Amino acid sequence: MSQATLRVQKISGHAGSVPGDDAQREYAVCKLIDTTTCIGCKACEVACMEWNDLPFGQTVFDNTYQTMPETRWNYWNLILFNEHEKEDGSLMWLMRKNQCMHCADPGCLAACPSDGAIVQYTNGIVDFQQANCIGCGYCITGCPFDIPKMNPKTNRVFKCTLCADRVSEGLEPACIKSCPTGCLHFGSKEDMLDIAEKRAKQLREHFDFPSAGVYNPQGVGGTGVVYVLHDATKPELYGGLPSNPSIPWSVKLWKGPLKWLGNAAMLGGLIGLVVHYLRFGPKEREETIKEAHEGAEP
């Protein structure tokens, strides 16, 4: 990924300050998805595949119009289709474009132990650097939206980059460009929130959606992808969008207050190693061979 025109704001597994973080902050970019004007045409899915040159995968019929059950390492943009029967018996067919939310406080980044495998640019884009990825999969558990996926062959994790390569050149993400209905917008976070709030107000006042609202969850510090929902009180209807997502406590503790514990444990392990060597000497060769054989048995 070209980083020539992007400035890193946060770095995974990195001690010390972020280089250049004293520089003036760029405005945060944001994608606005108005689910009330999404027609589920999947142009964004195709554009994502094509721009990112993602390889085709097999899909199987699964009693739905949804292309596949969830995003894949090689399928970053997926419209979720959900049939919802309202209390009055009328039907809603909810379509929500699902992809990385580009959280302001990214759980993936917080969970990642590898220096530089996940970065957040000053414009808010959270980007995986596969060259630095160690394949531990911690980012997957750290994500409250279940987005990053691992390629089992290469043990590297992938997800939507918000087309950082396009954005860095002043272009909109590929999905935005392909959307035929104007359901997708791209711009500064401030502008997108403004458009989203106005649209939600219009839906409340002129259409039959009294609970329309904007999804920009504060549990992860707000997101670089915001939704307009017909019913903002029930985001779960839209394919399990969490109503109050946050970074898992385990990740928060482990990478926060308890980080010293890990470091202490690591130090303890090292001390133990040295003490073991001093006490018992080097390992016998015969034993090593035997253990290796046992290890080979499944």
Added chain:
Amino acid sequence: MTNGWVDIKNTDMMLIMGGNPAENHPCGFKWAMEAKRNRNAKIISVDPRFTRTSSVADQFCQIRAGTDIAFLGGVINYAIQNNRIAHEYLVNYTNAAFVVDSDFKLPADTDGVFSGFNEAKTSYDRSSWNYASAGGAKAAAGTAAPAPLPPMPEKVDFDLTLQNPNCVFQLLKKHYSRYTPEIIERITGIPKQEFLKAADLFTSVRKDGDMKKAATIIYAVGWTHHSFGTQIIRTAAMLQLLLGNVGRAGGGVNALRGHSNIQGATDMAGLYDTIPGYLKVPTPADGSFDAWMKRTTPTASKPAPWESWNYYSNTSKFATSFMKTMYGDAATKENGWAFDYLPKVDRDYSWTNLWNDMYNGTVKGMLAFGMNGVAIGPDSNKNIDALKKADWLVVGEIYQDETSEFWKSPRVIAQGDMKQIQTTVYRLPCAGFAEKDGSFTNSARWLLWKNAAVPTPGDCRLDQAIVAEIFLKVRDLYKKEGGKFPDPILKLSWNYTVPMNPPLAEVLKELNGKALADLEDPVTKVQIKAGQQLPGFAWLKDDGTTACGNWIYSGCYTEAGNQTARRDPSDPSNMGVHAGWGWSWPANRRVLYNRASCDVDGKPWDPTRRQVWWNEDQQKWVGNDVPDFKADSKPKDHMGPFIMNAEGVGRIFAPLAAFADGPFPEFYEPIESPVENLLHAARSHNPVVTKFKDADDKFGTPQQGFNVVCTTFRLTEHYHYWTKNNPMNVQLVPEPFIEIGAEMANEMGIRGGEKVKVSSARGDYIAKAMVTKRIKPMLIDGKKTYQIGIPFHWGYRGIAEDEGKTSLKMVNALTHTATDPNAHTPEFKGFLVKVEKA
């Protein structure tokens, strides 16, 4: 479309019915969303299934497939009963005030048929479907057999108070008074309260007599694919006239075309009964050019104080110029512009008839380009049986398809008679759309030129090169060997710079037309030299001094160049006109009948959406769009805005020969339906429908167990039968399925993903069930009735097919060949099936 895609952004109300634009026209659908976002416009979606269009609609009504006329007739009734009509528009711009012949009878009075029905011939004598003459005298019908229809009276009797019991408005009111919410519920399955809500919402644009708002009706083949399809569209047109929505920005009756260039195909006489520009073909009874013109040129018929431009009075100019394009110098005044060279059409040569003729051995071969015949036509099995009997078949395609491999169909394999098939099949590798230049004519009548993006691969050739080579070889044979009548071939004009591969730009120039002699406009004194391109069809002459291949396309390629290649996006009025983007027929006019966007005095109904208006200072019609009117006709002269009708006004009552099955649409059941017609059980179906009676032409009944209503549809993710060859599309929707409502599936013990077998009287189809809440059971005349839908994109050739993932059959093995008597379109939407676990 009377209007256009971009114009939809101007609407306040959309009735989307018989179409699913969010799925099948997602790019054009942006304008519907613009209207919602910018005008708070509402969408009413009426469909047999809850579709992706329904998902963004403000109201959805699930209708039983094929009952659209009942629904629309009910909305007409609601509008009249609740005075939600455009009174001034109705009186002045439609034939509502015209008095109808006293012999005319409505189906309510004549056992479910209109007056003049001949049971033995299953056709109508339409002479009573006429206006009354102002003098009271009746026009005499001719005495020759078959008796030609009487003409429309020159001076029509009328009553501007609309009170005359035989005036069109009173007949309309009486006819649709039977379409009550109660009967609509029993016929369509739409609960009364839902129907009333939809009717109230749609007609709310005329609440309290307000004329500012506009509503549009948007449809596609969900309306045309019926044995009464034309009449569904008629009902919509009548409703729009009643509400004063035709000719208005954001209004109109808008057909969405299912392919990039279907509109162009129709304009260029893709149908057998027209020549380019919708002129009627000559028949053997037309002994001469003049007789042909006399039969096909209407004369004005109107109330005496009004004016009617009757633009089709220019028919001979269009036809003469067409003949000059076809035959050049060989078309002379003396030989009736080579009238004898033009084929005469003696009967119905529509699609289903051609296949039927092949099935019966009279058609021996077929050139199949740009279509997958056995898959797209109804009753695929019959079509495959027909191809088995042909001597030869030529398929020009980019993929091997079901037609070019009909001999590999599961039916042929099952019957084990592949070796008996003697048909010689020639497969010609053709070019894909990105490999060709040329113009597309879109749904909005816009001609848009495109350049070839990539060269054709390998041995692939352009369609026109293949057709040209065949023609030139045939011409050589005629030159060498003579023949019964070689002149139409030998004298056909073929003046292209590359005769073996005519450049399409030259063909487009030919369609636009040119001057064959120096011309001068008598008023403006503008001159055009011989050989120059014509600026438009107003210049066409019937003295042989102009040539024009298609009069409605005249103006598309002028001396200023190829107008269809223009790409100026500007739109100063912000009305979505974009006059410099491509070129639209006729005369680069974007909204047809736009004179009707103004009141009688020539002032726009809505000053915020001004299209055209009368300019008192200049004494002419001006506007943001090109006025669809005689530019200097003063409002006080009361010329009708519907200049293509001899009456000058919109036809709520369609007189005489306009339609084969009635001057007002009447609800008839589909040929296969679960109930008798609740309006008149003895006359369930369209009495003048076309059916065949061959071994393959079987029809099922509920008594035989065919009790589920079935319709077919398309998906966003696939394009007809092509994209099943493209891995991207296959990834999006990998295999065929059958949409079944959750309650029906539950009752039958079918779970999503399990295979089900759907059978009609003609064939069967097996695919996995998609169990969905989006189709609900209906109460039809009180009886629980199920409805299913099947997307039709698959067959026996493609990625999934080759992997053995589909049933290898085609959905159209289920559909039958009963056709609309006007447009000859088969009834793909709405037939009966059985459903069982496979």
